Amino acid sequence: MNKWLGKGIRLVFLAVLIATMAQPARAQMIGSDPVVQPFCAVFKSPELKVAAELMCEGRLLRTFAGFANERVAFAKMxxxxxxxxxxxxxxxxRTKGTIFVCYELGRVVLERIAREAGSGANAxxxxxxxxxxxxxxxxLGHAAIHLHRLxxxxxxxxxxxxxxxxLLTDMADKNREAAPSWASGAHWFVSNRRLFYAPGHFSAEPQPDPQRQLDLACWIYGSDPARYAALAQDAKLPAARAQRCPEEFRQMANAARGMLSSHLKR
Ligand SMILES: [Zn+2]
Incomplete structure (x- = not known):
């Protein structure tokens, strides 16, 4: 098929998808500002139901978008x-200026958590x-980088x-009860993510990256050592490194704030 014709068909498909099938999870407008807007498209495969319900009816997408909109400004929706x-x-x-999250990914994540977490706190x-x-x-980080040329x-x-x-440590600060479980879930995801991302995503890594997992654990722990002591243990953060984590978190957060700069709402 002609390359441009194929692309055109895909674009038309996307427009139809958004216009007729995707239902806004709920308007996220704050005043007249353009915002992160979650949509939930209908699906055909029954095996995607649990993941779709969690992301959509379970409000994970909407909850996240709400936090993101409080924190980051976007020039367009x-x-x-x-x-x-x-x-x-x-x-x-990048060409559509849109984040796509596949229900299939949600399904794999939930299945792996169920397999690996047992009946403990991780369940x-x-x-x-x-x-x-x-x-x-x-x-959202990738979107901000490209949309604002950070x-x-x-x-x-x-x-x-x-x-x-x-974003996540800020979300966690406002949800202290859920924060340690969120942190453990986020850390687990990073340990597994090379299995999850689609081809074309920028993270294609041939090997797991233990350094990255440790960095992430160190940042979370450093953001509040008392709250995340269990995570430091689970992640096997060496004691000498753990001592430096509050400073590493501070530097990381400053770097992220510096990147986002005027696009950060507060
Ligand atoms: Zn990435």
Whole structure:
């Protein structure tokens, strides 16, 4: 098929999808500001129901978008669409200016959590919420970087992680009860994410990256050592490193704030 014709058909498909199938999870307008706007597309495969319900009716998308809108300003609406893709994935589409999160990815995440978490604290709904919030926040980081042409020092993946962590630690500060479970879920997700992202996402890593997992654990722990002591243990943060984590968190948060600069609402 002609390349441009194929692209045109895909664009038409997307427009139809958004116009007729996707239902706004609920308007997220704050005054007249453009915002992160979650959409939930209908799906056909019954096996996606649990993940779709969690992301949509369970309000994970809407909760995250609400926080993001309090924190980050966008020059135009940023759709965040939960959709049946045919494969597990999540990505910011630069040409469409849209974040896509596949229900299939939600399904894989939930299945893996159920398999790995047993019946302990990691089986709690807030643990899964933490994994999803990290995923959403990381993609929002990519969106902010591209939509605002943010000055990225080093790898974009790391910059997206830093923006994600700034958002998540802020969310956690307002939800102290859920915070430790969210943190554990986010850390679990980072330990597993190379399995989750679709081809074309920028994170294609041939190997797991223990350094990145440790950095993330250190930032979370450093944001509030008393609150996240259990995570430091689970992540096996060496004692000498753990001592430096509050300062590492401060530097990371400053770097993320510096990147977002005037796009940060407060
Ligand atoms: Zn990424």
């Amino acid at each position: 940023l759709p965040m669409i939960a959709v049946e893709c045919g494969e597990p994935g999540a990505f910011f589409d 709690q709904p807030q643990f899964a919420a933490g994994a999803f919030f990290f995923l959403f926040a990381h993609e 000055p990225v020092q080093g790898r974009e993946e790391d910059a997206a992680d830093q923006i994600a962590m700034l």
